[in-house]
Amino acid sequence: MSEKLSFVNPTANSPWGTYLSQVDRVVPYLGPLARWVETLKRPKRALIVDVPIEMDDGTIAHFEGYRVQHNMSRGPGKGGIRFHPDVTLEEVMALSAWMTIKTAAVNLPYGGAKGGIRVDPKKLSQQELEKITRRYTSEIGIIIGPHTDIPAPDVNTNAQIMAWMMDTYSMNVGGTATGVVTGKPLHLGGSLGRVKATGRGVFVTGREAARRLGLDLRGARIAVQGFGNVGSVAAELFAEAGAKIVAVQDHTGTIVNPNGLDLSKLVPISRTDGVVGFKAGGDIVPNEDFWSVACDILIPAALEGQITAERAKTTTARLVLEGANGPTVPTADDILAERGVLVVPDVICNAGGVTVSYFEWVQDFSSFFWDEDEINVRLDRIMMNALNQIWDTADKHKITLRTATYAVACERILMARQERGLYP
16 A cells, blocks of 8 residues: 655645646556556655855855656656746656656656756846855755766756756766766757757647648747747747747737747847837737637647646647646646647657757767757657657557657556566
8 A cells, every 4th residue: 555645735736736647547558567656656756955055245045955856767867957936846746757757758768857946046146046056956966966867957047057067066076077967058068959959849749740630830820838948949940830920928928919920039039028028029918818819839838737727728729739847737638638639748749858968968978979960860750759659559549649648658667667676
């Protein structure tokens, strides 16, 4: 008999509750491996750390940080670090679990992990940001490493923060360890193609899904929530394919233009003023109106839990591409399925980032680096092979792409768990 985790009590639509619901739905397709399913319902290790730093004004501030390793049956933990004022242990647990599924879905030799600090980085100076990064790295240094757990950028973290993490870890172990993180600057062992990889993966899987639906990308109307690294790159690639970006939402608000937004002007403005800075290019509308904008493809590329049941009822999209992690709550998933809206789930749709992170990790170990064309060819091939296998599973069992993705991924994870056995 297994007991519930004592340190978190998830609600149905909370991140961890959403993940548990997704696992429960796949149990009927696991066969004999279902006896191991509890392995997926609890993290292997959860570390909570105090992160004290001296602020610029001389005061001492304390921040709470986390690193969760969900499952490492198939290889080292892999997953990003986010700096956000709403970071919680439950959220990081869910994100680490989704990484476990994601790496298995695209058949990378990793497990799943995730980390974060509850902080608003916009309120920190550059010096304070470096201090909090380095102290956090030192605190979680007891469980990360090139062969054990490899962090990467996530919300509000970037190549510079990865450079500080790599340097801190390296100083503590007495030698340069470029493979301890991915998403680093190029001259510190980073990989070409990494910055655009997640957005590219959204485009590649979306292009194939649209083809299977008979949806011509030329003239297709696309709405994008979240216009950072993932959303903006995906939008640009779809625009290059002939689609129209008719609505964009970020933390500053929502802008709509039924004739298509001019991304060549919107993207640079959004980097400094947010999308609402592009007033001449479209109409500023209330944020909730974003979900009912007339569109063919919806790309949620912000945070988890954005597509609620009510929003699932109002969207006009035929295709949802989950650029964010966990953007659709389970009740909304059911409504979209009933309405015939195809959802390409996060754990395959946005797996381009971790795939190129894997390439970076491999290149660091070999000290041999590939050009960007080779990286994109390898990325596209892995993403397409994974999606096609998942689609075949969905057709075979007449299930959604999300359940099919979990069926494929969980089978790989639990087979590894079974074959490794329990120690002692």
